[in-house]
Amino acid sequence: MFRRLPDDERDRVVLTFEDERIEARRGDTLAAALLAHGRMVTRETAGGGRGPFCMMGVCFECLVDVHGRGGGRGLQACMIEVCDGMKAGRHRTQSSDEPEGAA
């Protein structure tokens, strides 16, 4: 879905997203690293998976759980940077989400 420009010479950073090893670049937001890796889904709702939509902190669709951070409430993957050894996974939203058509 996204590829890196060839002259991007930043250091490599390795993180884990749900047991998948993801190689990113230093300074990437976690959302950018996941998208560059082809992972479009960052959050689960009763209505299905969701992924980063705005990349600027206003949509909250990129919520992830980062091991040891955020107290389980979900962090915006587009607002945090990757670091070596980071462990993260999809955030599961517990809300009044209803499957489409349930109204």
Add this chain to the structure above:
Amino acid sequence: MKRTQLLVVGGGPAGLAAAALAAQRGVETMLVDEQPRPGGQIYRSGGFTSSTLDRLLGESRRHGAELVTAFEHSGAVYRPRTSVWHLDPDGEAGLLVRDAQGAGASETIRAERIVLATGAMERPVAFAGWTLPGVMNAGAAQILLKSSALVPEGRVVLAGSGPLLLLVATQILEAGGRIAALLETAPRNMNAAALRRLPRAGRGWREIARGIGFYRYLQRRGVPVHFDVDGLVAEGTGALGAVCWQSGGVTHRLPADLLLVHFGVIPVTHATRAIGADHVWDQAQQAWRPRLDEFGATSVSRYAVAGDAGGIGGAQAAEVSGRLVALDAAARLGPMSRDERDRLAAPLHKKWNAATAVRPLLDALYPPPAFAADPADDIVVCRCEGVTAARIREAARRGCTGPNQLKAFTRCGMGPCQGRQCGPVVQALIAAVHGRPIETIPPMRVRPPLRALSVGDLARIARADSDEAY
């Protein structure tokens, strides 16, 4: 509690220009910004060198760097990765300062004056399938390019309208990417139609020529451009698989991996609504904006607004308005006389007028599409809480008269985005059900925290507050 004379919220062109000038003029200034580096979305950078990005972003990247350098030498205090979660009438601001991986610490600061330079966001338009992974804002793709040197790849479709959509399209091509189709919601003869409606259009010829140039360029590069696009649908199970639309009386379907949408930009009014400032409905831009005087002062004492957060004017105008707000702050806070303020402001007001002269034309050329105001019943409007258009219409029919009441009826707008994505659509839906003009439906009220906080954040804030007591 820490103090500063001037607090500037937002590190885009308006905030940077405001903070730099205020600090240069002897006002003790602090700028807080949510991003890790200054520049805002327009001058966003990943802080690394890339000759490809220099070539793609050209003048804009250079100008952004200049603005940042001027700010860094101004003496203003800079606080990156800092969110404002609370603002009060006495100028007290609750800050949440995060490290790179999101762990927060809270802090309170008291400012004599606060400038809100929170910028713009892409206009949310709810269409079928817009919640599917693989559907993103075009501006999001541009942010990925600027800050992470990422280029869209695979079967990429762009849809919507506006200068940014065209700019993103050309940047993708120039970065070596491919575009399967560009779906323009404006009519093909848009330029002629808009010109007839606009007596002031004479000033906008360059802009029109640029627009026409963009379409020509895209077509020359083999990108199919469809005009007058209606009935946009993103299809797929689990993720985007295809894009459907109607144009020229024909229904089209194109397999796609990535759909980038853009329907213009609107002011980010979260903070101005939170402080209870007066807002006006901007008919041409189809958005709320705070009511401001010619120096950006809001209806709430101590608070001013600079840049696109006060009405969409673009990056150039934002920078100028930042300087105007800074002059006013310097005059109010001491170091500058009113006469000097007015003398320095006169050429800036002229510049601002020149920079915004083209806006009416752009608004007329690229209006939000008709389908923006009328999503089908099964479309999810509130992405956070999964509330469909049908449920909002039903609540409106049962007597719900505005977005604030709607929260109680449906939880629409109560998720973590706090109505940032659904607010504009909800307003249009309720207005339509009641057959009332859209501007009579008030925007959603904003209550603290202005940012969704974690339990840990709240605990730290409570602890910091009780420490203050001793």
